[in-house]
Amino acid sequence: MELEKFKVFREKAMENISKVIIGKEHIIDKIIVSFITSGHVLLEDVPGLGKTKLCKTLSKTMNCSFKRIQFTPDLLPSDLTGIYFYNQQSKEFEFREGPLLSQIVLADEINRATPRTQSALLECMEERQITVEGNTIKLKRPFFVIATQNPVEQFGTFPLPEAQLDRFFMRLSMGYPSYDEEIKMMDRFIGKDPLDSLESAITIEEINYVQENYNKVHVSDEIRRYIVDLVNATRTNSEIELGCSPRATLNLMKGCQALAAIRERDYVILEDVKELAVPIMSHRIILKSEINSGSEKSERVIQNILATIETPIDRQ
Structure with missing residues (x-):
């Protein structure tokens, strides 16, 4: 095992993410740990603290496909996994991929969806696969879920069952920025969003190496x-x-x-x-x-x- 590769992986990821996210190094470190172990993260925070921005920045840094799912009470399991539909031109059933077929998935306000829809995440989080109409589809690797929920507003929400909470590797909270961090945030975003020009910093070979060797x-x-x-x-x-x-x-x-x-x-x-x-x-x-x-x-x-x-x- 080459420890230098782990050091470089962490430094490159932290440096790239820090171009967009101010501070929060201790949170980013734990997200990197979760990513390396192929775990999933539950971010419990009030709105507006940069959870979505962090997820998008992570996906660009890792050069991974990204989808954001806004969980609502009327969301169906098929909205996550995808569906088979009949193509009248080809006269065959074709599969239309859902957002879970991405590599990094943001499940925004996960506790606003019904338990039936929440349970659609169980198989993919643990088994790294989805089942649609009896057909099993392996998910792309790496596969990483970041779910968010508002700990303050509970009206119209469905608390996550213990079985699903147990499948989250970590529960984290970003918290409010410090006074100086908020000043730096305004300076950084006053012209344009730095996320727009952010480039990837990690290759798939580097991801595969750390995920396959950390357990040594x-x-x-x-x-x-x-x-x-x-x-x-x-x-x-x-x-x-x-x-x-x-x-x-x-x-x-x-x-x-x-x-x-x-x-x-x-x-x-x-x-x-x-x-x-x-x-x-x-x-x-x-x-x-x-x-x-x-x-x-x-x-x-x-x-x-x-x-x-x-x-x-x-x-x-």
Whole structure:
């Protein structure tokens, strides 16, 4: 495994994305980690913070096809997957591709669609394929979904089921820019949108390399036991009704491997686990209290678990 290739991948992606997005390096790093592991990201933020701009910038940077889907209550599963229609000229049924056949998909306000439509994402997110009228179609690689939802406005929405939340690799929040970042944003966009002239920075060969080799990063027995301790703690915590699934265990390990690789390490350290535990685990738990049980409280519960579970260093 050539760690230099991971370093170059991260630097080229960060530099190109930073031509459009001001700041948010810590969020972009985690999105890069999710992309490398072929995971998917749930962005939970109020409107206007640049979620769509970030997705478009990422797709141009990676030289990937991009589609944005505005989720609404009347959206049908076939609007996502595509349909077979009868061509009167050729007198044959032909397949008209839906937006899920793109490489990077933005599912905007995903919680506004009905559960039936939301479930259309389940197969493609996990199996990397769609099934239309009994025919299975493999999705293009890389395939990356970024879904957004507004955590404040809940009127007319359908909360995501636990089965679908568990398929998101991370839940992130961009948050408001700082004072200086907002000034720089106005300076950058005062003339024209820098996204219009943005060029790709990553080749498909570079994408294939990082996605196929990140799992060669070493994870020690102590780190693996620590990851399992964290996940098990969510299943016995008094504030949690439903703890993390084994998928959380595997995703936390994979995320730490990718994070270590882009930071030029061929081994995972304790700080990698602590950095990724909240974004990878917090959306996979259900709290017992229905009051104030939003993302902030679930993140606080995971942070409390991190503070109480004994680390490999503490055992020495």
